[in-house]
Amino acid sequence: MAKQQKLTEEDDALLAALGIEVQAKRTAKYSPREERIIAGFEEIQKFVEEHGRLPEHGENKDIFERLFAVRLEQICKQEECRELLRDLDHQNLLNGNFKPVADVPDDINDDELLAQLGVPEIEENSITNLKHVKPRVEKKAAEEIANRTRCEDFENFKPLFVAVKKDIDIGFRKTIRFRKDAGFTKTSLKKAQFIIVGGQIAYISEIGETFKAPNGEEDARLRVIYANGTESNILLRSLIRAMYKDETSRFITDSDSGPLFSGENSKDDLESGIIYVLRSLADHPTIKENQAIVHKIGVTGGAVEKRLSNAKNDPTFLMADVEIVATYKLANINRTKLENIIHKFFQAAKLDIEIVDRFGKPVRVREWFLVPLFIIDEMVEKIKDGTISEYYYDPASANFKRVNS
Structure with missing residues (x-):
């Protein structure tokens, strides 16, 4: 047993001399x-x-x-x-x-770098001087991970990143966790695809000609643009490998309206649904002063009037009667998803007000917005034609603005 322990200590010492860190297994x-x-x-x-x-x-x-x-x-x-x-x-x-x-210039030589780090100079004839020999692991890492450089034409890509972030925010796109159990070699990426790797949204702008890698798998050189204004010329397999190693990597789904207007039903879909717009008749000073533009916007699958029967006692309706000013009927919609999209779209114009319910408890209301009716009309049209993700609402000008403008 003592001999075995001695060999282990010698092995650790040898590994340490070679610059290989020895970590004890965590037993706790x-x-x-x-x-x-x-x-x-x-x-x-x-x-x-x-x-x-x-x-x-x-x-x-x-x-x-x-x-x-x-x-x-x-x-x-x-x-x-x-x-x-x-x-x-x-x-x-x-x-x-x-x-x-500390920032180190790219052209600094080995001796200058060692001097800055406080490492004494090593004699040239020393048999331990291996400063010009890189470990295989370092070489492999350098081959697999392409250096990022400044993207000179990033202004052409910036609107795409703004749009995709907006799509994610309003629910037109989703982020899906990278599935390691699918197998490294089975994972595929495509041109114009958005992913998240290393904490950055990345866009695959170009895919070069396919060739056979040494392991027999197909590979290609990619041009990948990152949201921080950099780009990399990286191999397809290297990018997939980076995603595989990154616990936070994700795919970003393509932009589409999903089950909102598709012909396929999900468990939350109905044959029809109604977007309704209400105006409050409350005596609250803020409500009365802005009555023409204070609207509640919601989505229901039944009769709107039925929801309003108890408005006077419901803080959702500001503890007052309301009137229906507009309704829009849509076929085959996911009510919850549609309502979330509308509320996120008008988030900047959300009414921030607190009222007291019938039990004397203060309640901060939701789903009420300072938005003119004509803007709501236009918003519904953009939902119908699928272009809503291209715009955002600017309360200052009471108008729509394009995401990339």
Whole structure:
């Protein structure tokens, strides 16, 4: 047994001398909650390793970076989390001693880089001097991951990213988790497809000629544009491999109106549905002052009048009578999905008001918007012809504007 232990120590020492990190297997048993905390922290560590900095807040940051920033803040606030992760925190993220990686010029030579890092100069005749020999793993990574460069014609692609984000927001597109169980070689990507990889929305702009990879699989060179204004000239198999390794990678579905107006029924579909527009007769000062443009917009599968029978006692209707000012009948719609799309479309014009219900409890109402009736008419027409995702509503001008304008 002692001999076996000695051999293990020698092996570890040899691996360490070769620059290979030896990690002991984690033997501790964690609760499901602790496992989730550890997994979440490891995602943050991966981000820091790839970007050389801590995740940050800000509207210009992608959603995953903002998520990591919030998660790190919450972890640092909780002693229980800090204690759990203390031994795993090799980057000093929890104690505030993390040091960002300094920017290094691309043309810096090995000796200058070593000097900046505080590593003493190695004699040229030393048999341990392997600075010009890259490990196979490093070579393979360099071959598989293409460097991103600035996209010179990004202005041509920017409207596409704005539109796809709008489509996702209003429900015309969905993001689908990358299915690893489908098999790496079975995954396929196509031209003009949107995906999410590395926390960025990416657009496959071009696919080159197909050729046979060394493993016999078909491959091709792609031009991929990213939402942050960069692009990469990457192999198809390399991009799929990157998605396979990225736990947060997702596909973005094609833009279509789905079951809203299709000929196929889902469990939530009805033969017909009605978009209704109501005007309130409440005495509330804000309502009376803006009565001409304060409207409730909803979708129902039955008679609208039936929903209004108890309006005076329902905070949904502002505890007052209402009148029907417009209805629009549509065939074969998914009521819930359609209503969500309408409410998200007019989100910027949502009425923010609080009323008191019949029990004296304050209630903040929903589904009421400061929108002229003619705008609602036009919105319905754009839903019917399938162009609603190309526009957004601007309350300041009380008009529609194109997403890419």
